[in-house]
Amino acid sequence: MKKLALAALAATAVLATPAAAEIKIGSTLAVTGPASFLGDPEKKTLEMLVKETNANGGVNGEKIELVVYDDGADPNKARTFATRLLEEDEVVAVIGGTSTGATMAMVPLFEQAEVPFISLAGAVAIIDPVKEWVFKTPHTDRMACQKIFEHMKGEGITKIGMISGTGGFGQSMRQQCLDVVGDYGIEVVADETYGPKDSDMTPQLTNIKNTDGIQAVVNPGFGQGPAIVTRNYRQVGLDVPLYQSHGVASKSFIELAGDAANGVRLPAAALLVADKLPDDDPQKPVVTAYKTAYEDATGEPVSTFGGHAYDAYHMLIDAIERAGSADPAAIRDELEKTSGFMGTAGLVTMSPEDHLGLDLTAFRMLEIKDGDWTLIEE
């Protein structure tokens, strides 16, 4: 009883400062650390959007308050911050978990606390099997593999090499690719890896080059790895097509890889080619608006990663609006009913069986030409 009173006292002390009419949204992102180039634009996007919402009078007449923690992509930190968001900040919903590891570490907590959670991480394991309180916005790694293999099949490619990063993203996507590759009549004849901090991949690429019959190479991975792989790829004189993953879908990849980036193919969201989309493309207004807003607000080029946060935030705000309340359970129910939402990743229609709501059409196949993204005609 005494403890209860003390706890209540502490709780009122915390709540005493802000006005009562506020909706608290939490977030824990990899703002620093190895995945900071994902987490940093995510954070900036969320902050920009919250400002925008509040300037327009908030949601249902209530202002939004955003609490962001930096987990540095460390799952254990993420888990502690998730507890903090739930217990101390008492948020009604959480966006983020930049990395798959951080996301998976937090999932049980949100399931237990019954607070809706929208992850910004890639792996298919986050929403398959479906978890009641967990949603996600980015395309899955499995979809990236499928999109790539679909394109290869169209090109008549049947024998490929793979070089994968051993970080979480690379390992997970490699596994997904190996799982689905058979469906497309394609065979993986060389399977190499590299560490997340490696600075030279010519030995692995030399081995791939010396494997008979290689017609294309896939590189699952993110960070500096794919840029170095791309440069080394040209260095050792590999001339078959190189497919990167959606993990490199930011302008900095082209800058880092330089001329070597030309000819690289990758599946990515429409955001990257916002200005090149035909005017009748239904996604065009959404992606152009976000691109302009983000670039004006931060002075940095837009990336698809910030786009994941954009989608998550808008779906969440829409759900709160539809629910007419900030009750976590009501928000969850409305999130699941998201239908026909046009985001930067594509058209989202969720259901109790699908907490992602995207299909393969949401992915565009791009090729880098003259240092810029171009759409490959389907």
Place this chain on the structure above:
Amino acid sequence: MTRPGMKTATLIVLIVLIAAAPLVFSGTYHYRVATLVFINAIAVTGLVVLIGYAGQVSLGHAGFFGIGAYACAIGATHFGVPPLACIAIGAVLSGAIAYAVGRPILRLKGYYLAVATLGFGILVAMALTNEAQWTGGPDGMIVPSINPRGWFALAGLKVKTAVAWYWLAGTVMIVGAWIALNLKDSTSGRALRALHDSEIAARVAGVDVTGAKLQAFVISAVYASVAGSLFALFNQFITPDAADFLHSIELVTMTVLGGAGMVLGGIVGAALLTILPQALTVFQDYESVALGVIMIAVMIFLGRGLVPSLANALRRRPA
């Protein structure tokens, strides 16, 4: 104060702190952070034995922490080992490995020993990262867990899971501290401290130097392993970062910052470095700078660590 008095005093201070801390807690988040403090403190107590008593450095103890953690994760997931039994399995495994690698490694001195232990830790972390079919790879794996709430219910008490873990981890930490304190005054403890002061002198005085070092290494490995197992069971999720080089460094920093020569020092160091990052998040980008500055400042101004230096200062002041 006599030595046994010192021992009792340390234990009483710890028990009082653990019992009193919940009075200022306002939610399970605080219980969670405190539990992490206790778990880190267990690993650090082992390092007090190794660094403080025996004067040997290890930059690879997170490797044993990782072995303990994955013993629970893999044991329960792949072999159906009951969650509590895995602590013992991890401890035996870590002890055995420490015994095997300890012999050649402990012949090395100073920075050579540092690199050898570092290499050992990196090898463990690498195996955990690469063997994804067993360990889930870098994204980690879920750990089937125990819920100590049930034991409290048996005693007629109803508490939250986080609270139950707080008392469980706190108790294990006290037991760990008690064993380490007793060790200090035992024959082998005295041998270790002789070794710390001068290895050659100890050898001349007839101390089995190799045996004593190996003993300290094995004991500290078991402490780290138990801490790792508890962490996995408590956190319900584990990644190879647990065995990472940076975690090894973190454990050593906790030990030395608080004062490697004293059990209480290690525990204070663990508390400081577990709570500080939580408190420093308000500084955002300046968080790591602040943490680094604190580390440097403590080592420069309180060279022997926080607790021994403060205790010294207090003792010098006339009562």
Place this chain on the structure above:
Amino acid sequence: MAELLQFLFSGLTVGAVYALVALGFTVIYNASGVVNFAQGEFVMYGGMITVFTYDAGMPLWFAAASAVAITCLIGIVLNRLAIEPARGASVVSLIIITIGASIVLRGIAQIVFDKQIHRFPAFSGDTPLLVGGATVLPQSLWVLGGAAAIFAALYVFMTRTMTGKSILATANNRLAAQLVGVNVKVVMLLSFALSAAIGAIAGVLVTPITLTNAGIGVGIALKGFAAAVLGGMGNPAGALVGGLLLGLIEALTAGYLSSSYKDAAAFVVILLVLFFMPGGLFAARTVERV
């Protein structure tokens, strides 16, 4: 054959960087007995300062020179603020202090610069040269040549100049050096400046190949430290051999065995060497003081 040659080029380039970092460790260790875990941060600052000066419109040579100069200053400040005040601290305390310093330096870089990955153009373009069926980037030759030049210059400096000799004297016997009039404080300062410069040059040379960001220091320091110990702590020749060996083991393992376990192979070799040669490959002849 072409395959082996390709692996060797890869291993030597990476190994040359390890060797330079190991050399940085060696210089400070000899003057002060400190293993400076912030050594990797020097490499990072060398690359990052060049990136940002170059992006601000300065010519590449000027950007590189200012990066080396500024990093030198950082080394001197580090010595003054963190190492000098801790005179006589234990090995573990010094490890913690330099690790603390590396955390601070990394944090400052993240604030002053950013957290993104960067590079600047290679000195002589990106067109690979064909050698015996293998390819080598012109920048790799810069790295190898640069490393060779630094090792040679350091050798001349240490053996032919008065200042260099006083550093060597301090390394051999601090007290004796002091007695014959060597200013140990100045030697410490010099060694930190020198070590920072070596690290920064390594960063400048290698960034066009490996890319850089504020967080690369730890990984580089780890490998450089391992290389220094493999060769024999405090021995410049050991640093050279240890670094190159480490790079070659990694490249050959990645090429012929398993790319997943190439780092493991490197550390297994280090452990084996230490088991049989507890002082490293070029063990220093020292007697343990009682």
